[in-house]
Amino acid sequence: MGPATRLHIDAVHKAYGRRSVLRGTDFTVSAGMLAGVVGENGSGKSTLLRIAVGMLSPDRGTVRRSGTLGYCPQKSVINDTLTVAQHLRLFQVAYRLPDLHYAWELVDLLGFHAERRTRAGELSGGTRQKLNLALALMHDPPLLVLDEPYQGFDWDTHQRFWHLAGRLRSRGQAVVVVSHLLHDFQHFDSIHHLREGRLHAEAVTR
Amino acid sequence: MKHHWTAFTVALGFTLTGHLRNRLAMSMTAFFIPTWIYVVRATALDKSITFHTSALGTEVTASMNRTIQISSALHAVTVIAGFMMFMATFSARDMDQRLVLAGYPRAHLLAAKIVALLLITAALTCYSTGLLLLSWPLAQPWAVAAALAAAILAYGGLGLVAGFLLRGELEGFFVVVMATLIDVGMQSPVSNPAGDQTGLNALPLYGPAQAALASAFTPTHSLTCSARALAWFAATSALAALVFHLRTRRHQRPMPCVGLASAPTQNECREGDRSAVS
Structure with a gap:
């Protein structure tokens, strides 16, 4: 492992009833690394990420993290009755942030500043996902775990997301992204294919 | 200390905002309660009946x-309180889990929900008691208000628990409507003149219904009778706290960095032990 390991998953097993999803999965992410996790639908990518962030308990194996982390779930987890600004205020309290300058920068970057007073229930699918992502990034954590964070993004925002991910990596942050899109693979430093409950490293082609 | 206060007030403010933006509940409050009471006043048979209140031991x-009208007011406010608490809890529960994992103090989130219920109770009680007073001068308006408040708290608590436990909006609405329908029906001296069935006194509205009926027409003291519903409020709040705790617990805390092949700095290890997840 490198000098600054942010996430280390060792021999993690997880089953839902008789259906075994993870069978001894190992995964390590270091600072300044942009890692891709790929795999077929239902292969266990989201389960692996939920275990990585502590939302789900593995049946066996260990998870070690260092530093705060930001987690962007696959399905937007927001409150439809609250506006964009109210979401930022709630998470400002949760993260104990002194101000929201960086959060609003992210909102600008992702291109939904005009929706700051709009209730989440009235946002388009893509904008809901932008808010979902902004809530994971707004405290600028050293480890980011993003589960298909750009679903519903238009092409420009999709490109801006990868530009942002690259910027975070160059600042020394560790970024894990679940992706299905072949043309995204060029952005990764390492690609890990989840197959039959285990992660297999794949060659990166740029 | 300031952070705790901020966490509570922000959560309370946004919880109340969520309630106020529940258009169906607001419409039901504005139109359903007065319409129901008015329709009963205009159409129900106006003959004298005598019934026995088993909890108070008096004949009325x-x-x-x-x-x-009293039974209808009880039914209306309990449906609305149960529905409001269910919807607010149900629609925010995934977000609450995310907030807690991000570092939001969960006690403050839960306290905000319960304080919001107390405020809703105060508002609904004043409103519904006022509407009843337009029909006739209640014998003991404050005691009727206390009975309505106790009923609202009991069903608000049930709505809170249902919001954490049930899987769909339709399920929650159905449970609230059916529970209040059965409870009000069983406690009404018109639909259930005997009112002495085994187990009836275990239902949430047993105390408030009898207290409201006695206080509306007689000088009988009924506050302790109303307070029976507070046991339901306390039990449902405690259950809600337990379910909320289980739903928002972190399944695996980060392990200490000691033992990693290349351990991060001490500062990073400390951060890892209280890592925030969004």
């Missing part, structure tokens, strides 16, 4: 029309 003689 009153107009059937007014008796049904």
Whole structure:
């Protein structure tokens, strides 16, 4: 492992009833690394990420993290009755942030500043996902775990997301992204294919 | 200390905002309660009936029309309180889990929900008691208000628990409507003149219904009778706290960095032990 390991998953097993999803999965992410996790639908990518962030308990194996982390779930987890600004205020309290300058920068970057007073229930699918992502990034954590964070993004925002991910990596942050899109693979430093409950490293082609 | 206060007030403010943006509940409050009471007043039979309140041990003689108005007010406020608490809890529960994992103090989130219920109770109680006072001068308006408040708290608590436990909006609405329908029906001296069935006194509205009926027409003291519903409020709040705790617990805390092949700095290890997840 490198000098600054942010996430280390060792021999993690997880089953839902008789259906075994993870069978001894190992995964390590270091600072300044942009890692891709790929795999077929239902292969266990989201389960692996939920275990990585502590939302789900593995049946066996260990998870070690260092530093705060930001987690962007696959399905937007927001409150439809609250506006964009109210979401930022709630998470400002949760993260104990002194101000929201960086959060609003992210909102600008992702291109939904005009929706700051709009209730989440009235946002388009893509904008809901932008808010979902902004809530994971707004405290600028050293480890980011993003589960298909750009679903519903238009092409420009999709490109801006990868530009942002690259910027975070160059600042020394560790970024894990679940992706299905072949043309995204060029952005990764390492690609890990989840197959039959285990992660297999794949060659990166740029 | 300031952070705790901020966490509570922000959560309370946004919880109340969520309630106020529940258009169906607001519409039901504005139109459903007065319409229901007015329709009963205008159409229900206005003959005198005598019934026994087993909880208070008194006989009450009153107009059937007014008796049904009391039952209708109880039904309306309990449906609305249960529905409001269910919807607010149900629609925010995934977000609450995310907030807690991000570092939001969960006690403050839960306290905000319960304080919001107390404020809703105060508002609904004043409103519904005022509407009943437009029909006739209640014998003990404050005691009727106390009975309505106790009923609202009991069903608000049930709505809170249902919001954490049930899987769909339709399920929650159905449970609230059916529970109040059965409870009000069983406690009404018109639909259930005997009112002495085994187990009836275990239902949430047993105390408030009898207290409201007695206080509306007689000078009988009924506050302790109303307070029976507070046991339901306390039990449902405690259950809600337990379910909320289980739903928002972190399944695996980061392990200490000691033992990693290349351990991060001490500072990073400390951060890892209280890592925030969004």
